[in-house]
Amino acid sequence: METNWQEMLFTFFGGLGLFLFSIKFMGDALQKAAGDRLRGILDRFTTNPFMGVLVGIAVTILIQSSSGTTVIVVGLVSAGFMTLKQAIGVIMGANIGTTVTAFIIGLDVGAYSLPILALGAVLIFFFKKNSIQNIGEVVFGFGGLFYGLELMSDGMKPLRESQAFIDMTISLSEMPILGVVVGTVFTLIVQSSSATVAILQGLYSEDVLSLAASLPVLFGDNIGTTITAVLAALGASIAARRAAAVHVLFNVLGSVIFLILLMPFTAYVEWISGILNLEPKMQIAFAHGTFNVANTIIQFPLIGAWAYLVTKAIPGEDVTIEFKPKHLDIHFIEQSPSIALGQAKEEVLRMGEFSVQGLQETYQYLKTQSKKHAETGYQLEDAINNLDSKITDYLVMISAESLSAADSTRHTMLMETVRDIERIGDHFENIIELVDYQINNRVNITADAVEDLDEMFTLTIATVQKALSALNTTSHELAREVAEQEDLIDKMERKFRKKHILRLNEGKCTAQAGIVFVDIVSNLERIGDHAVNLAEAILGNRA
Numbered sequence: 001m002e003t004n005w006q007e008m009l010f011t012f013f014g015g016l017g018l019f020l021f022s023i024k025f026m027g028d029a030l031q032k033a034a035g036d037r038l039r040g041i042l043d044r045f046t047t048n049p050f051m052g053v054l055v056g057i058a059v060t061i062l063i064q065s066s067s068g069t070t071v072i073v074v075g076l077v078s079a080g081f082m083t084l085k086q087a088i089g090v091i092m093g094a095n096i097g098t099t100v101t102a103f104i105i106g107l108d109v110g111a112y113s114l115p116i117l118a119l120g121a122v123l124i125f126f127f128k129k130n131s132i133q134n135i136g137e138v139v140f141g142f143g144g145l146f147y148g149l150e151l152m153s154d155g156m157k158p159l160r161e162s163q164a165f166i167d168m169t170i171s172l173s174e175m176p177i178l179g180v181v182v183g184t185v186f187t188l189i190v191q192s193s194s195a196t197v198a199i200l201q202g203l204y205s206e207d208v209l210s211l212a213a214s215l216p217v218l219f220g221d222n223i224g225t226t227i228t229a230v231l232a233a234l235g236a237s238i239a240a241r242r243a244a245a246v247h248v249l250f251n252v253l254g255s256v257i258f259l260i261l262l263m264p265f266t267a268y269v270e271w272i273s274g275i276l277n278l279e280p281k282m283q284i285a286f287a288h289g290t291f292n293v294a295n296t297i298i299q300f301p302l303i304g305a306w307a308y309l310v311t312k313a314i315p316g317e318d319v320t321i322e323f324k325p326k327h328l329d330i331h332f333i334e335q336s337p338s339i340a341l342g343q344a345k346e347e348v349l350r351m352g353e354f355s356v357q358g359l360q361e362t363y364q365y366l367k368t369q370s371k372k373h374a375e376t377g378y379q380l381e382d383a384i385n386n387l388d389s390k391i392t393d394y395l396v397m398i399s400a401e402s403l404s405a406a407d408s409t410r411h412t413m414l415m416e417t418v419r420d421i422e423r424i425g426d427h428f429e430n431i432i433e434l435v436d437y438q439i440n441n442r443v444n445i446t447a448d449a450v451e452d453l454d455e456m457f458t459l460t461i462a463t464v465q466k467a468l469s470a471l472n473t474t475s476h477e478l479a480r481e482v483a484e485q486e487d488l489i490d491k492m493e494r495k496f497r498k499k500h501i502l503r504l505n506e507g508k509c510t511a512q513a514g515i516v517f518v519d520i521v522s523n524l525e526r527i528g529d530h531a532v533n534l535a536e537a538i539l540g541n542r543a
Contacts (some may be wrong), residue, residue, distance in 0.1 A: 186221075424530050
């Protein structure tokens with residue numbers, strides 16, 4: 001029978017597309033159900049590299065993506081939430097966690113994929129409750145994953161009769177390094193090791209590839225999956241680049257070790273398959289699991305060495321945004337609430353510095369449209385939100401103690417100040433989103449409008465800086481200057497709105513550009529209001 005290549009390719013690539021969509025859909029739904037707790041779990045439980053491995057396994061099982069876990073880790077290292085050694089442990093755990101997908105596929109419940117899809121659709125469309133809809137999305141993704149596999153498997157069946165593919169299989173068996181290259185390149189293209197391992201399971205179960213040819217491809221899949229972390233680290237902090245480098249080195253060294261031990265490893269897989277009477281897909285799943293568990297056990301003692309090596313290979317003083325509070329010692333609260341208030345003030349000032357840095361990064365993003373400024377801005381806003389929560393909790397604990405009249409006034413001022421700084425963070429985040437909109441929709445802002453924004457940004461940043469200086473020194477003179485500058489910001493906003501309407505009437509400015517311009521100006525004016533709130537708190541005449 002002649003091979004119908006068109007039908008084969010359409011079936012295979014259609015199945016691959018459905019598989020990739022379903023695994024992302026399922027992972028996103030699981031992540032949505034977990035909410036913001038993922039980062040909290042990673043931050044809280046990665047106290048040492050061993051705990052990092054366990055957390056890496058758990059989070060990767062939860063979001064069904066080792067690449068996703070690694071990208072989160074790269075972000076946390078960049079944000080100063082996690083040390084490089086902790087990150088290496090999580091990366092090792094992520095490699096183990098991703099093998100769960102292969103075991104799920106090994107169960108081979110493809111015959112039930114369509115009823116599973118139907119059940120998922122019912123939960124999504126016939127229930128209003130968000131939690132049930134999330135479950136429906138997970139179920140729908142699960143069904144789509146297996147239906148995609150069925151299609152891929154059907155598409156690959158004719159390859160058993162193809163002489164060219166039979167010759168390639170023989171080449172892969174005789175030259176294992178070629179199999180590693182094929183696995184690496186294909187995973188680089190598809191951007192999902194789960195997908196390429198699933199394809200490998202399909203090829204092996206259809207007798208298109210032998211076990212000796214499949215295992216080197218499996219090793220290559222593990223190397224190829226590191227590209228996502230590398231892409232996430234491009235343009236990120238030095239710490240993030242080091243974490244991505246470790247991910248690459250870990251998988252490359254593991255592949256080299258298992259390539260050297262290919263014959264005994266092949267014999268082991270055949271032996272375990274015989275004992276447990278494993279189906280072909282489950283054999284690949286066991287090989288994948290064994291590879292990653294053994295690789296982690298072998299390289300776990302080398303975590304310190306890896307950290308040292310990548311620090312030397314990627315030199316430089318890393319600038320991280322330290323999310324965690326530095327000054328909030330709870331022991332001071334009972335011993336001396338007055339000293340505890342001083343500690344809280346230091347942390348509030350640190351939070352204020354983040355707001356100034358965030359404004360500066362936002363300004364640079366507006367001017368250069370370089371994504372690295374947007375990413376840093378978003379990280380700073382996250383840091384502000386984290387400190388807002390921690391400082392507020394600390395101040396609430398202080399309020400339970402007996403405070404003098406003066407300390408009670410200081411306490412109230414700090415509570416209000418924290419809220420104002422957090423709102424400044426929200427406003428510069430709004431501006432970053434507006435610049436994102438401008439870039440994505442190719443909105444051109446006129447030179448006059450850019451000049452106006454430069455002027456207003458410069459004054460707003462200076463006003464916030466002065467407000468923080470006034471807070472630090474409790475200077476009434478600086479506080480009055482802040483009030484004067486804020487008055488200028490208000491006048492500037494009204495003046496620039498009028499200028500914008502003139503440009504609009506003269507046809508120099510588009511409606512879209514006008515929306516971006518007016519909203520940025522409005523956010524800067526609100527930032528000025530929060531700066532003057534800080535000043536008024538110092539002057540004692542805040543409403």
